Amino acid sequence: MDTVVDIVLKFVAITVAFVVVLLIVAYTVLAERRVLGLIQGRLGPNRVGYGGILQPFADLLKFILKEDIVPDKSTRFIYFLAPVVATMAALMTMIVYPFGPEITIPFTSITIPLVITHFDVGLLYVLGITSIGVYGIMLAGWSSNNKYSLMGGLRSSAQMISYELALGLSLIGVILLAGTLDLALIVEHQSGWHGLRWNIFFNPLGFIVYLIAAIAETNRVPFDLPEAETELVAGFHTEYSAMKFALFFLAEYINMFTVSMLATTLFLGGWNVPFAEDIFGRGTFLFGLVSAIGFLAKVIFFLFLYIWLRGTLPRFRFDQLMDFGWKVLLPLALLSIFITATLIFLFPSL
Amino acid sequence: MLALLFILFAGLAIGCALAVVAQRNPLYSAISLVGVFISLACLYVTLAAPFIAAVQVIVYAGAIMVLVVFVIMLLNVEQEDRGRARLKFLVPTAVALAAILIAEVAFILVSVQEFRVNPTGASSDIGLTHSIGSQLFTRYLLPFEITSILLLMAIVGAMTLARRAKGEQR
Numbered sequence: 001m002d003t004v005v006d007i008v009l010k011f012v013a014i015t016v017a018f019v020v021v022l023l024i025v026a027y028t029v030l031a032e033r034r035v036l037g038l039i040q041g042r043l044g045p046n047r048v049g050y051g052g053i054l055q056p057f058a059d060l061l062k063f064i065l066k067e068d069i070v071p072d073k074s075t076r077f078i079y080f081l082a083p084v085v086a087t088m089a090a091l092m093t094m095i096v097y098p099f100g101p102e103i104t105i106p107f108t109s110i111t112i113p114l115v116i117t118h119f120d121v122g123l124l125y126v127l128g129i130t131s132i133g134v135y136g137i138m139l140a141g142w143s144s145n146n147k148y149s150l151m152g153g154l155r156s157s158a159q160m161i162s163y164e165l166a167l168g169l170s171l172i173g174v175i176l177l178a179g180t181l182d183l184a185l186i187v188e189h190q191s192g193w194h195g196l197r198w199n200i201f202f203n204p205l206g207f208i209v210y211l212i213a214a215i216a217e218t219n220r221v222p223f224d225l226p227e228a229e230t231e232l233v234a235g236f237h238t239e240y241s242a243m244k245f246a247l248f249f250l251a252e253y254i255n256m257f258t259v260s261m262l263a264t265t266l267f268l269g270g271w272n273v274p275f276a277e278d279i280f281g282r283g284t285f286l287f288g289l290v291s292a293i294g295f296l297a298k299v300i301f302f303l304f305l306y307i308w309l310r311g312t313l314p315r316f317r318f319d320q321l322m323d324f325g326w327k328v329l330l331p332l333a334l335l336s337i338f339i340t341a342t343l344i345f346l347f348p349s350l
Numbered sequence: 351m352l353a354l355l356f357i358l359f360a361g362l363a364i365g366c367a368l369a370v371v372a373q374r375n376p377l378y379s380a381i382s383l384v385g386v387f388i389s390l391a392c393l394y395v396t397l398a399a400p401f402i403a404a405v406q407v408i409v410y411a412g413a414i415m416v417l418v419v420f421v422i423m424l425l426n427v428e429q430e431d432r433g434r435a436r437l438k439f440l441v442p443t444a445v446a447l448a449a450i451l452i453a454e455v456a457f458i459l460v461s462v463q464e465f466r467v468n469p470t471g472a473s474s475d476i477g478l479t480h481s482i483g484s485q486l487f488t489r490y491l492l493p494f495e496i497t498s499i500l501l502l503m504a505i506v507g508a509m510t511l512a513r514r515a516k517g518e519q520r
Contacts, residue, residue, distance in 0.1 A: 003351055078377070120478045124404035128391075131412025135384065138416070142377065142423045150423065157420055161413070181479050 013116045014095060021094055024296075025253045026056035032307045039311035063246035071144060071239045078143035083240065083247035086136025090254035093129045096122040097261045098184045099295055100271045103288025114271075114292055118184035123175065126183075126262060127168060130217065134160045136251065137219075137236050144239035152235025155225050155318065162325040163216040163223075169333035170209035173340035174199050174266045187270030195277055198269035202343065205336035207267045209329055214259040216325065218252065220306055222313040225321060260302030264295060271295040355396050363389035380419050387411040399477030 030045070030052060037044025046052040070079065100114030119125070134157050141153015175181060177199055178189040190197050200207045216223040227235030237248045264270060273294035280287035316324070366385035373379045387410040394403035486494050 075377075078381070081381075119400055120480075121400045121404040124401070124408065124479075128404050128407035128412055131408055131416070132388075134412070134416055135381075135419070138419055138423065139381070142419075154420070154423065157416060161416060164412075 010116065017094055017099070017116055018091065021091075021254070021257060022250075024300075025250065025257055026060075028253055028257065028303050029059070029249075030055050031303070032310070035304070035307045036311050039308075060246070063243050066242040068242040068244065069239075071146065073145045074239065075143040075145070078139050079239075080244075082136050082140035082143060083244045083251070084136075085139065086133060086251040087247045087254070089129050089133035089136060090251040090258065093126045093258045094254075096125055096183050097258075097265060098187050098270055100288050100292035101282070103285055103292075106285050114288065115184055118182055121181050122183040123171065123181040123186075123266075126258075127164075127171075130255075130258075131160075131164060133251070133255065136248075140240065140248070141236035144236075146239050148233045149236050149238045152227060152232045152238070155232075156219055156236060159219070159223065159225060159321060159325075160217055162322060163213045163329070166209055166325060166329035166333045167213035167217055169330065170206045170213060170336060171266060172333075172337045173203040173206040176337070176340050176344055177202055183265050183270075187265055187272065190269040191272045191277070195269065195272040195274045198267065198272070200267040203267070203336060203340050205332060205339060207263075209333045209336060210263060210267065213325075213329055213333075214263065215306070215309065216321070218255045218259055220252075220256065221310040222315050223321060224315060225318055256303060256306055257299065260299045260306075263302055264298040268298050352396055356393065359389045359392040359396070363393070377419065377422050380415060380422055383418075384411050384415045387415065394477075397477070401477055401479045401482050 033055075034044040034046070034052065044052070045055045048054045048058045070076065095116040096118060098113075098115040098118065102111050102113045104111045137160075138153045138157045141149045141151075141156070144150075174186065178186040180186060180189070186199075190199060219225075219227065225235075227237070232238070237245055240248060271291035271294055273290050276287055276290045276294070280290060363386050366382045366389060369382035370379045370386065373382060387406060391403040391406040391411070394400070394406060
């Protein structure tokens with residue numbers, strides 16, 4: 001009986017987390033358009049609802065109602081499979097991120113952890129699922145039977161494989177510091193020094209490498225070569241329309257969100273808010289609330305950074321991209337491992 | 351519960367493995383192989399070996415198979431035609447090998463009387479990252495280092511083969 005209750009509870013937790021995340025993702029799209037408008041000296045969508053607040057839902061409705069065109073000579077099964085794989089892989093990593101500490105609901109003695117699950121290899125799980133996400137883009141490019149799509153798919157998979165290395169290596173410093181792969185424990189490890197014992201202070205180089213590699217992993221500007229409009233129409237999703245296109249769109253923004261969450265969790269102390277523990281005391285409801293809000297605030301900062309970069313930077317050339325990934329980021333990531341290991345060797349109390 | 355998961359993922363693994371062989375389109379075969387690897391990873395998780403599971407997904411499904419799919423996409427391999435087996439001796443060889451394999455499995459099933467499916471619970475820490483890491487760097491250090499040298503040699507070899515000779519233009 002207990003297992004059934006457990007499963008139902010997990011199911012509820014996953015549903016709540018997914019709804020919250022999807023809402024934030026939807027509003028990231030709106031925020032992106034408004035902020036880009038701001039950067040480029042125009043307004044952006046502001047007509048649906050107050051200040052454009054209902055725009056994401058209008059977009060969704062439009063995506064559902066549009067005609068779904070399937071190219072004649074596409075490989076049908078894979079053409080349908082690709083957006084599903086992309087979205088699923090993006091959503092599946094959501095279950096290991098600690099959104100906050102354990103909180104006690106007021107006036108009851110029920111404590112709930114603000115994390116869906118955590119296990120020994122949480123970080124490897126995230127990396128593994130992310131690497132599955134490459135298939136969505138590759139298969140989309142191949143099955144569309146379109147040269148632009150194929151070129152986009154090939155570019156994107158080459159890019160993601162290359163930057164995955166730098167991304168993985170940049171995380172090793174954090175693993176060395178925390179001594180675990182469990183994301184919840186990594187956050188716990190950063191809760192000293194009044195909630196300011198963040199890994200970014202010990203491993204700044206790793207953070208920078210991670211940030212750049214993560215932008216490349218999510219195919220965002222300035223690394224958005226897979227969908228470079230000027231040369232490839234729209235890259236791997238050229239032939240996708242209606243809801244299938246929306247799934248790719250969704251996957252990209254969810255990936256942005258998860259990458260930001262990983263950056264927050266690993267480098268910016270996760271849900272640790274400076275001095276929150278001293279003011280509210282550990283385990284109280286307010287502490288949990290402040291921590292969760294702090295976590296989301298840090299994530300939103302990263303999302304804003306993404307939008308800001310998109311409004312600011314031009315696109316790389318493909319050979320520049322490859323050179324940068326292999327000849328600059330990879331050695332830097334190795335250097336950051338070396339520095340962190342030396343630090344730990346010199347100061348074992350870290 | 352565990353038995354249910356085992357049946358689910360084992361069935362998925364076998365189904366995908368059959369599809370790898372049966373599909374005529376090499377890309378479909380490759381994708382089915384990815385399915386095999388992922389269901390195997392799920393089986394490892396039920397066997398309390400999460401580290402092996404994660405590595406299985408990252409290395410096999412996430413890296414090696416991506417390269418395989420990449421090559422298939424680049425080469426644009428056409429669908430294989432049915433019924434043109436050029437190497438005729440392969441069929442009897444395959445039958446003989448399959449017979450040997452089945453005989454081996456049958457022998458094991460008969461000879462091993464104590465046949466228990468006993469998945470280790472979460473209490474077992476053999477499969478956890480910490481124990482694997484400490485074992486690798488203490489007890490199994492020599493094989494670990496030899497493997498890494500082997501990989502290094504492979505990398506250097508690949509570099510030597512792939513790089514252009516001096517003065518050679520694109």
